[in-house]
Amino acid sequence: MSDQSPSRLLDKIIIRVPDGMRDRIKRVADSNNRSVNAELLVLLDRTYPEETKLDEHLQDIAELVGKLPAEKRGDAWEAVFDRLKVLRNDTA
Structure with a gap:
């Protein structure tokens, strides 16, 4: 991936999650045909709508x-x- 990728210009948040939570999120993301990042964005947008x-x-x-x-x-x-x-x- 290039350093000039548009995603590099987006805000970033680093979070720590309890053991096993990333795997749980990954399973749900896979079932929704989304990446972990995309799944989290859907959940965050529901919780914090514009x-x-x-x-x-x-x-x-x-x-x-x-x-x-x-x-x-x-x-x-x-x-x-x-x-x-x-x-x-x-x-x-």
Whole structure:
């Protein structure tokens, strides 16, 4: 691999894991047809999603609700908030 490889420009994190954990990660990565690095990136992205993803989803919801007739928007927002409450309780 060349010293000019684009991956050499990425941030790096070195971690220490308990005995056996790297093997467990490798088995899961293999079953997902990914490298250990790619598997860890998937897990980290799930745990630490970009903050803008939530903002984008909220904007999409607001735009969809905004397209509804004015008399239906209140009910739509209530349904959105009710669903968020259910999801919050499911993850608590």
